[in-house]
Amino acid sequence: MVGKGGAGKSVISGTMARVLARDGSRVLALDSDLLPGLSLSLGAGPDPPEPPLREAAEKDEDGRWRLKKGIGPVRAVRRYATDAPDGIRLLQCGKTPREGLEPIMGAVNAFYRVVHRLERARTFDDWALVGDLPAGPRQVAFGWAPYAQTFVAVVQPTAQSALAARRVVRVARMREGARAVLVANRVTGPADVRHVEKLVGESVLAAVPADEGVARAERLGIAPIDHAPASPAVAEIERLVAALAGG
Numbered sequence: 001m002v003g004k005g006g007a008g009k010s011v012i013s014g015t016m017a018r019v020l021a022r023d024g025s026r027v028l029a030l031d032s033d034l035l036p037g038l039s040l041s042l043g044a045g046p047d048p049p050e051p052p053l054r055e056a057a058e059k060d061e062d063g064r065w066r067l068k069k070g071i072g073p074v075r076a077v078r079r080y081a082t083d084a085p086d087g088i089r090l091l092q093c094g095k096t097p098r099e100g101l102e103p104i105m106g107a108v109n110a111f112y113r114v115v116h117r118l119e120r121a122r123t124f125d126d127w128a129l130v131g132d133l134p135a136g137p138r139q140v141a142f143g144w145a146p147y148a149q150t151f152v153a154v155v156q157p158t159a160q161s162a163l164a165a166r167r168v169v170r171v172a173r174m175r176e177g178a179r180a181v182l183v184a185n186r187v188t189g190p191a192d193v194r195h196v197e198k199l200v201g202e203s204v205l206a207a208v209p210a211d212e213g214v215a216r217a218e219r220l221g222i223a224p225i226d227h228a229p230a231s232p233a234v235a236e237i238e239r240l241v242a243a244l245a246g247g
């Protein structure tokens with residue numbers, strides 16, 4: 001999930017992960033945002049004060065981070081991912097603590113190495129991998145989601161958001177074999193969808209409505225799918241999951 005800040009990446013990726021898990025997929029949710037988001041929209045509770053993945057990393061003789069001996073992607077997910085509802089496993093690179101990035105650098109490095117080895121691990125062949133990336137094109141460009149077959153660019157019906165989505169989509173499509181689709185979020189009607197499509201220059205795969213249930217869930221700190229399971233936004237995200245599965 002990619003797009004501009006506040007576009008709705010965490011709400012959509014968290015809800016997608018829950019929908020996939022309820023449909024029977026084994027789901028690995030991958031959170032590479034250094035700021036909070038995904039764990040709340042998944043309904044996994046607050047982020048741990050220290051990222052569990054920190055334990056997976058050590059420094060070599062030259063002071064460079066590496067994964068500890070014997071820690072491959074399967075073991076990393078088994079040991080350092082945490083449980084989220086519906087059987088989801090959540091792997092996080094960690095959240096920026098008050099002291100700055102230094103305390104989580106081991107976890108951040110471990111996360112990068114683990115995601116680069118996911119593809120080689122047969123275990124995950126039949127899993128659904130759902131990643132919530134931080135705002136902007138940087139992580140896409142620098143290979144933080146090598147597991148992604150489809151980049152979903154979330155865009156609100158504003159010019160800024162659309163211009164950002166256009167750039168992110170262009171960067172995502174540079175990756176060989178990856179596709180990128182657009183999802184409009186917080187739309188208030190068909191005019192908003194047309195506006196987004198005109199600004200970005202292509203059609204959207206789904207249009208998630210601006211939804212009071214999602215806003216209430218946010219205020220309460222509850223996952224949208226738990227607080228408002230029958231809301232129009234959740235229904236549209238269910239449709240998005242089906243559309244993506246259908247190719």
Ligand SMILES: Nc1ncnc2c1ncn2[C@@H]1O[C@H](COP(=O)(O)OP(=O)(O)OP(=O)(O)O)[C@@H](O)[C@H]1O
Binds near residue numbers: 005006185210
């Ligand atoms: N369809 C919607 N209806 C109403 N509110 C929404 C909807 N989608 C998202 N929001 C609200 O918009 C805010 C931003 O959503 P979210 O955190 O998912 O965005 P984000 O793209 O992950 O942001 P960031 O770039 O900070 O990670 C949240 O308060 C969320 O509850």
Ligand SMILES: [Mg+2]
Binds near residue numbers: 010011033036037038
């Ligand atoms: Mg977010």
